[in-house]
Amino acid sequence: DIQMTQSPSTLSASVGDRVTIxxxxxxxxxxxxxxxxxxxxxxxKLLIYKASSLESGVPSRFSGSGSxxxxxxxxxxxxxxxxxxxxxxxxxxxxxxxxxxxxxx
Amino acid sequence: xxxxxxxxxxxxxxxxxxxxxxxxxGYGFINYWIAWVRQTPGQGLEWMGIIYPFNSETRYSxxxxxxxxxxxxxxxxxAYLQWSSLKASDTAVYYCARQRITMTSDAFDMxxxxxxxxxxx
Numbered sequence: 001d002i003q004m005t006q007s008p009s010t011l012s013a014s015v016g017d018r019v020t021i022x023x024x025x026x027x028x029x030x031x032x033x034x035x036x037x038x039x040x041x042x043x044x045k046l047l048i049y050k051a052s053s054l055e056s057g058v059p060s061r062f063s064g065s066g067s068x069x070x071x072x073x074x075x076x077x078x079x080x081x082x083x084x085x086x087x088x089x090x091x092x093x094x095x096x097x098x099x100x101x102x103x104x105x
Numbered sequence: 106x107x108x109x110x111x112x113x114x115x116x117x118x119x120x121x122x123x124x125x126x127x128x129x130x131g132y133g134f135i136n137y138w139i140a141w142v143r144q145t146p147g148q149g150l151e152w153m154g155i156i157y158p159f160n161s162e163t164r165y166s167x168x169x170x171x172x173x174x175x176x177x178x179x180x181x182x183x184a185y186l187q188w189s190s191l192k193a194s195d196t197a198v199y200y201c202a203r204q205r206i207t208m209t210s211d212a213f214d215m216x217x218x219x220x221x222x223x224x225x226x
Contacts, residue, residue: 001167034212043200043216044150055214087150091210094140094152094166 002026002090006097012105013078021073021100023088028068034089035064035073037082038099044087048073078102107131109139109201109217116223117191124187125220127201134182135159138204140213141175141186145197155204156184191224198222 003026013019023033031051036044046055048064051071061076075082083104088097112126127139141153154165156175163175176185184201199220202213 032210036213043202043219044213045216046205046212046214049205049212049214089150089152089212091212094155094210096150096152098149 002029002093002095004088004090004095004097006086006088006100008100009098010101010103012103014105015078015080017078017105019075019078019102021086021088021102023066023071023073023097025069025071025090029090029092031067032091033064033066033071034091035062036087036089037084038087039084047086107215109203109215111199111201111217111220114221114223116225118226119193119224120190121224122187122189123191123222124185125199125222126183126185127217128181128183129203130182132203135179136207138207139177139184140202140204141173141184142200142202142213143169143197144200144219153186153199157207158182158184191222193224193226195222196224 005024007022033051035048037047038044047058047062051066052064063074065072083102086100110128117123135158138155138157140155143151143153152166153169156163158177174187201217203215205211205214
């Protein structure tokens with residue numbers, strides 16, 4: 001089974017900050033990686049697929065990069081609406097990372 | 106509107122059966138794989154498996170194989186997740202989600218609102 005390790009588990013930041021979340025796969029997954037945003041009581045929302053492709057309607061301040069086993073999600077300038085939990089997912093066998101909670105500093 | 110709408114919250118006792126639903130609308134339901142995802146506070150998001158409504162081809166996560174059953178009713182554009190005998194450890198929020206592309210594995214671009222299942226004696 002492919003394990004996905006996300007870091008950090010919690011991230012404190014301020015509006016306007018640039019933040020980066022990392023996801024590491026236990027074996028190569030090419031670019032079969034997605035990032036989701038989830039707010040309390042809501043379903044996850046797709047942000048990025050194929051490691052770096054921005055889902056339609058998602059603000060351009062979100063970007064993804066990486067291939068193989070190392071991936072990053074970057075938010076270039078945090079907005080108040082961005083404080084949420086972020087998950088990576090490999091869709092070779094569909095497992096998720098444990099999540100990164102992005103909190104207001 | 107393109108959406109997945111799930112059935113409402115359930116409260117059940119251990120040993121009871123349960124079937125929850127996920128109805129798609131606004132798109133060609135039978136042409137997109139539907140995944141089921143469990144979310145618990147301790148375990149985060151867990152992929153349970155996936156079903157292709159066109160022919161009911163199903164793939165289960167090894168962690169859920171034999172524990173749950175997926176099915177579809179194409180005439181109702183609805184996918185189902187069922188348990189024959191619930192356990193307390195099945196208490197969670199269950200999401201259905203649509204896979205973006207049919208011909209290969211892909212991300213989930215649309216999610217239902219979630220169904221809370223509580224199993225308690």
